Amino acid sequence: MRDGSSASNGDGRARILFMDDEEMLRRAVPRMLATAGYDVDCAKDGDEALRKYRVSLHAGRPYDLVILDLGVKKGKGGKETIAELREIDPAVRAIVSSGRLADSNMVSFEQFGFAGAIGKPYTGSELRSAIERVLAG
Numbered sequence: 001m002r003d004g005s006s007a008s009n010g011d012g013r014a015r016i017l018f019m020d021d022e023e024m025l026r027r028a029v030p031r032m033l034a035t036a037g038y039d040v041d042c043a044k045d046g047d048e049a050l051r052k053y054r055v056s057l058h059a060g061r062p063y064d065l066v067i068l069d070l071g072v073k074k075g076k077g078g079k080e081t082i083a084e085l086r087e088i089d090p091a092v093r094a095i096v097s098s099g100r101l102a103d104s105n106m107v108s109f110e111q112f113g114f115a116g117a118i119g120k121p122y123t124g125s126e127l128r129s130a131i132e133r134v135l136a137g
């Protein structure tokens with residue numbers, strides 16, 4: 001749905017790359033989003049997210065949206081990752097996620113290259129709403 005009209009995987013399902021260092025979220029979020037009709041891949045840190053994004057882009061199956069955890073304990077977090085993703089694909093659409101709502105990256109998310117922000121903890125409906133807003137453009 002990068003162009004706002006159809007999903008890039010050809011079956012009408014938007015492809016999402018979800019990056020978070022919390023294993024529990026990497027298990028729960030894809031299941032939750034799958035029930036809403038999304039196709040979700042996960043990464044534990046920015047380096048893994050960047051690898052998956054590059055592979056997907058070069059295979060002609062780009063992600064429609066990336067959700068990046070701001071604070072990753074080991075590895076690249078969301079701010080560093082979005083900067084590198086923008087170099088790879090200036091059209092990347094991303095949501096930043098964090099439990100630190102007062103962080104300047106969350107308050108001024110657009111100036112760092114994010115199209116949306118969501119604070120943790122979030123419900124499935126809150127996450128789906130954030131995704132829908134960004135995908136709608």
